[in-house]
Amino acid sequence: QVTLKESGPGILQPSQTLSLTCTFSGFSLSTYGMGVGWIRQPSGKGLEWLANIWWDDDKYYNPSLKNRLTISKDTSNNQAFLKITNVDTADTATYYCARRGITLDYWGQGVMVTVSS
Amino acid sequence: DIAITQSPSSVAVSVGETVTLSCKSSQSLLYSENNKDYLGWYQQKPGQTPKPLIYWATNRHTGVPDRFTGSGSGTDFTLIISSVQAEDLADYYCEQYFVYPLTFGSGTKLEIK
Numbered sequence: 566q567v568t569l570k571e572s573g574p575g576i577l578q579p580s581q582t583l584s585l586t587c588t589f590s591g592f593s594l595s596t597y598g599m600g601v602g603w604i605r606q607p608s609g610k611g612l613e614w615l616a617n618i619w620w621d622d623d624k625y626y627n628p629s630l631k632n633r634l635t636i637s638k639d640t641s642n643n644q645a646f647l648k649i650t651n652v653d654t655a656d657t658a659t660y661y662c663a664r665r666g667i668t669l670d671y672w673g674q675g676v677m678v679t680v681s682s
Numbered sequence: 683d684i685a686i687t688q689s690p691s692s693v694a695v696s697v698g699e700t701v702t703l704s705c706k707s708s709q710s711l712l713y714s715e716n717n718k719d720y721l722g723w724y725q726q727k728p729g730q731t732p733k734p735l736i737y738w739a740t741n742r743h744t745g746v747p748d749r750f751t752g753s754g755s756g757t758d759f760t761l762i763i764s765s766v767q768a769e770d771l772a773d774y775y776c777e778q779y780f781v782y783p784l785t786f787g788s789g790t791k792l793e794i795k
Contacts, residue, residue, distance in 0.1 A: 602784075604732075612724075612732065612775055614784040625782045661731065668722035668737040668779065675731060 567591035569601075569673035571662050576679045583649040583678060587662030591671075594620055594640050600665040601645040603636065605658040606675075613658075617665060618645055652680045684709050684778050688787035695766050696795045703790045705759040705776035711739075712756050713780065720780035723752055723761050726789075727772040735774075736761065768794050 569589040577583060585603070592599055603615040616636040617625045626634045635648040645662060657680050663669035685708040695701045711720045719739035724732040734743045736752035739759055749764040763770055773789045 611773075611789045612726075612777075612786040614777075614786065617782075617784070625784075627783045629783070663732075665779075668734050668743075668777065669724070669732070670734050670737075670743060672731045672733070 567664060567671040569662050569664060569671060571660060571673045571676040573660065573676045573678050575677070576681060577652060578682055579653045579680055580651055581680075583647075583652050583656065583680075585647045585649075585660055585662075585676065585678075587645040587647075587673060589643050589645070589662075589664065589673075592664060593643070594618070594638050594645065596620055598666060601638070602663050602665045602669055603645075603647045604661045604663060604669070605656075606661070607658045615649075615660075616647060654680050656680050683783055684711075684781060684785050686776060686778055686785050686787040688774075688776060688790050690790060691788070692791040692793060694793040694795050697766060697768055699766050700762065700764045701766055701792065703761040703763070703774055703792075705754075705761070705787055707757045707759070707778055709780075710756045711759075711778050711780045719755050719759070720778060721752075721754075721759050722777045722779065723750075724775045724777065725770075725772045726775065727769075732775065763792070766792075766794070770794070 573585045600619040602617045618636045659675040661675045663672040721739045723736040726732040751762045776787045
């Protein structure tokens with residue numbers, strides 16, 4: 566059974582760094598073809614892809630976030646991570662991690678992040 | 683970047699009717715080496731996490747009812763929901779995974795009359 570769960574700070578202030586953790590089970594990020602993606606969704610709005618990391622440590626980022634993103638993984642502990650530097654109110658959203666084989670076939674429940682002073 | 687345009691932005695149908703949702707890409711999503719279209723569809727019910735429906739434009743994920751049908755190739759794709767049920771009330775998103783950055787459409791909201 567594949568499960569994913571995101572964790573994060575809940576609330577942070579502008580200019581801080583957002584650190585998110587995705588803890589998963591039922592698959593391994595060392596398996597050929599496996600990946601984890603991060604996606605966010607502001608309240609009432611659509612989905613925005615942020616970053617992917619693959620089994621071979623290949624990483625891809627959404628350039629619209631202008632080099633603020635860093636994705637990484639800990640294969641031994643079945644975790645993936647996303648950092649977003651210099652956050653502002655526009656980064657307020659629900660953040661999801663999801664397994665990517667072909668498409669995003671298993672999603673976490675999401676974690677709400679609010680950026681506010 | 684590949685732009686994905688979904689239409690309509692919202693649609694209301696009665697239970698039992700058929701509805702067609704459109705997803706258009708600014709570039710072809712067809713990879714000639716394997717003849718696959720790199721497009722997926724997702725359903726997001728109110729207050730819930732997105733759920734995968736379709737991959738490779740036409741293949742249903744496990745457990746997806748056969749009233750959901752994906753079709754199209756190249757730049758034009760559709761999701762047809764036959765005999766709509768009340769439980770199909772949701773936002774529907776398409777996503778291209780052909781090239782980075784991956785992009786989603788803005789979604790279609792399906793409402794039940």
